[in-house]
Amino acid sequence: MERPKEVENGEYDYKENQGITKPSYMMMFISSLLISIVGGSLLGWWLYKYHPTNRQLWMVPFGLILFLTPVIVWLSLIISDLCISTNKEEDVLRMNQRIHPLNDSLKR
Template sequence: MGTPRDFENGDYEYYKENQGITKSYYLIIFISSLLISIIGGSMLGWWLHKYHPTNRQLWMVPFGLILLLTPVLVWLSLIISDLCISKKEEEDVLKTNQQRIHPLDESLCAPKEMIL
């Protein structure tokens, strides 16, 4: 993980790349969301084939729609939000969110001199 020192030197790409999320992690998430959508579509197809003429097992329709559309909506919202945030705003947020370590002088947690 990048340190604040690396980011202050202007090495933003190094800081961003070392946040712990790799491209293989994104690929795993994409494949799993694709499988969830395929399961939802298959459930709708199975209901259409087997139960639609008699209008039985109607719980399969909303459940299949949820499985089919939720990953698509999540990916769409992530892509749109990433496009709307400029690099300058992202750098400002990272700068303000960095934790600074301050000494505990005169605080409640600082060790005090023992009075005898």
């Protein structure tokens, strides 16, 4: 993370370098979508070819992992993004507040 630069009047300019751009988000989304499609296709293939005889059962958990993991990852990213504060002024105030001990807290 980049350090804040001081601008006029003693205020700070917070320009964070995210490092992740929109094209990289699209590539991650497309790759996770392809992984989910492969997992769903694997489950469909098992259902079509091997389910009547209950053979090749390793395909079921492997297909479920491939199918559900990208969905869980994207949901956790979206939920965590919603929980991040976007108000920079509140963050600066929280960072710059000094902690003062209570008068009676140091007495034994």
